[in-house]
Amino acid sequence: MTSKILITGGSGQLGYHLQQSAPAGSQLLCPGRDQLDLADTASICAYLEAQQPQAIINAGAYTAVDKAESEPELAARINGEAVAVLADYSAHHSCPLIQVSTDFVFNGEQGHPYLVDQATDPVSVYGQTKLAGETAALTSPLGRVLRTSWVYSEHGHNFVKTILRLAAERDQLAIVADQIGSPTYAANLATAVWQLLDLWPAQRCYHYSDAGVCSWYDFALAIVDESEALGLLNRRPELGPQRSEDYPTPAKRPHYSVMQTSNQALHLPAVHWRAALQTMLNRLSSQQ
Numbered sequence: 001m002t003s004k005i006l007i008t009g010g011s012g013q014l015g016y017h018l019q020q021s022a023p024a025g026s027q028l029l030c031p032g033r034d035q036l037d038l039a040d041t042a043s044i045c046a047y048l049e050a051q052q053p054q055a056i057i058n059a060g061a062y063t064a065v066d067k068a069e070s071e072p073e074l075a076a077r078i079n080g081e082a083v084a085v086l087a088d089y090s091a092h093h094s095c096p097l098i099q100v101s102t103d104f105v106f107n108g109e110q111g112h113p114y115l116v117d118q119a120t121d122p123v124s125v126y127g128q129t130k131l132a133g134e135t136a137a138l139t140s141p142l143g144r145v146l147r148t149s150w151v152y153s154e155h156g157h158n159f160v161k162t163i164l165r166l167a168a169e170r171d172q173l174a175i176v177a178d179q180i181g182s183p184t185y186a187a188n189l190a191t192a193v194w195q196l197l198d199l200w201p202a203q204r205c206y207h208y209s210d211a212g213v214c215s216w217y218d219f220a221l222a223i224v225d226e227s228e229a230l231g232l233l234n235r236r237p238e239l240g241p242q243r244s245e246d247y248p249t250p251a252k253r254p255h256y257s258v259m260q261t262s263n264q265a266l267h268l269p270a271v272h273w274r275a276a277l278q279t280m281l282n283r284l285s286s287q288q
């Protein structure tokens with residue numbers, strides 16, 4: 001395992017779990033945006049020059065999917081142009097680079113799981129800028145792309161915590177039921193990232209999600225059921241399914257963005273999303 005590893009986005013969901021599960025003996029560099037601002041090329045270059053990392057995991061990103069529609073330039077700088085700078089360093093210093101990407105690079109229209117080499121067609125600014133990041137990362141011979149989906153954790157902001165908050169406040173919740181994907185616990189994603197860095201197969205692009213598929217509505221039902229059982233919720237709102245078109249958002253989202261995770265050079269056995277959700281909620285419960 002390479003020893004001096006730069007993790008961007010260390011304060012985010014994945015960044016947190018990468019630090020929790022880092023291999024023994026690795027030296028992690030986890031700069032905040034005051035030390036390495038992904039929106040500022042000069043800041044990235046200065047940091048890389050000063051620290052000379054031996055591997056880079058780019059877990060930092062502009063992840064506000066709806067806000068990106070009104071801040072496309074900033075999203076493009078952080079999700080695309082910053083990766084080009086990291087890839088240039090990767091190529092010139094023989095430094096492995098893992099670029100974390102998203103199911104939102106697909107348009108979600110084909111109705112069955114996407115293979116790693118299928119054509120991309122993002123339907124949002126966020127997806128377009130993440131795709132630009134993938135392209136940039138792959139300009140380095142040591143660039144690898146790891147796509148994931150619907151990430152949540154006990155750390156940071158995500159759908160699970162939003163549902164817990166809304167369930168405690170409201171009597172009724174309407175949740176989108178016509179977008180299908182695979183929820184992924186950031187702790188499991190972090191394990192996949194470390195395995196990729198350790199095994200480093202020749203394939204360039206990978207998919208990692210927890211096993212199983214569901215709609216946001218199914219996911220919300222499971223969150224409420226499991227949280228009630230754990231005593232994290234002491235009231236139960238009525239949950240109903242909703243169509244995407246009745247819940248307009250600035251960014252369009254794919255209807256079916258499930259990714260094929262088998263048949264890859266790196267086979268990462270995945271736990272079912274509901275078991276992963278139970279693990280996360282247990283940890284959240286023990287923190288309270």
Ligand SMILES: NC(=O)c1ccc[n+]([C@@H]2O[C@H](COP(=O)([O-])OP(=O)(O)OC[C@H]3O[C@@H](n4cnc5c(N)ncnc54)[C@H](OP(=O)(O)O)[C@@H]3O)[C@@H](O)[C@H]2O)c1
Pocket residue numbers: 008009010011012013014015032033036037038039058059060061062063078100101102103130148149150151152156157
């Ligand atoms: N969340 C999802 O559902 C999801 C789904 C598919 C793929 N992904 C991808 O998975 C990766 C990890 O996502 P996540 O959920 O862990 O993200 P997250 O929790 O939103 O964290 C994003 C991280 O990026 C950092 N960041 C943002 N702008 C920055 C800048 N200008 N300079 C430096 N750092 C900056 C944030 O720092 P601050 O704390 O300073 O803001 C934070 O540490 C990302 O590549 C994301 O695109 C996420």
